[in-house]
Amino acid sequence: MATEIERKFLVTGDGWRDQADQGVRYRQGYLTSLAPGGEAKVSIRVRMQGNAAYLNIKSATLGIRRQEFEYPIPAAEAKAMLKDLCVGAVVEKTRYHVTFQEHVWEIDVFHGDNAGLIVAELELSDEHEVFARPAWLGEEVSEDTRYYNVCLAQHPYKDW
Numbered sequence: 001m002a003t004e005i006e007r008k009f010l011v012t013g014d015g016w017r018d019q020a021d022q023g024v025r026y027r028q029g030y031l032t033s034l035a036p037g038g039e040a041k042v043s044i045r046v047r048m049q050g051n052a053a054y055l056n057i058k059s060a061t062l063g064i065r066r067q068e069f070e071y072p073i074p075a076a077e078a079k080a081m082l083k084d085l086c087v088g089a090v091v092e093k094t095r096y097h098v099t100f101q102e103h104v105w106e107i108d109v110f111h112g113d114n115a116g117l118i119v120a121e122l123e124l125s126d127e128h129e130v131f132a133r134p135a136w137l138g139e140e141v142s143e144d145t146r147y148y149n150v151c152l153a154q155h156p157y158k159d160w
Helices: 075-084 149-154
Strands: 003-011 024-031 042-049 052-059 065-072 087-100 103-110 118-123 137-140
Touching (some): 024 075, 087 149
Antiparallel strands (some): 003 137, 042 052, 052 065
């Protein structure tokens, strides 16, 4: 079983840009899966990451530890799913990587209806892992569901 331990923060300022890679454009949409009684048990996402495509299944639990499974799929199939099968809007962003001390941060700069939102994510090997906080790191939003990409597809940042 694959487990993701991820902390999520707002980004303040542009201090990260000098250390960032060139970035990769992402387009991702969400398919629906409900448990008995209508409660969401997982999010199922299709994602174009540059020219690569993936199907991702993530447990719909609050917090920094979640089960996650990801599988490569043909790009043509991902494009068709994004066009025809997604619930809510397609989330568009550019993801940059920034190395700060011993960790690699993923910085997501959102576009479209989520423009203006910049979020930094850090994957950890343990929930209690200590990490250095760069100066551009703002408020932690790991447990605020509004910042989950699946929620941004349904309730975009522009509408907050």
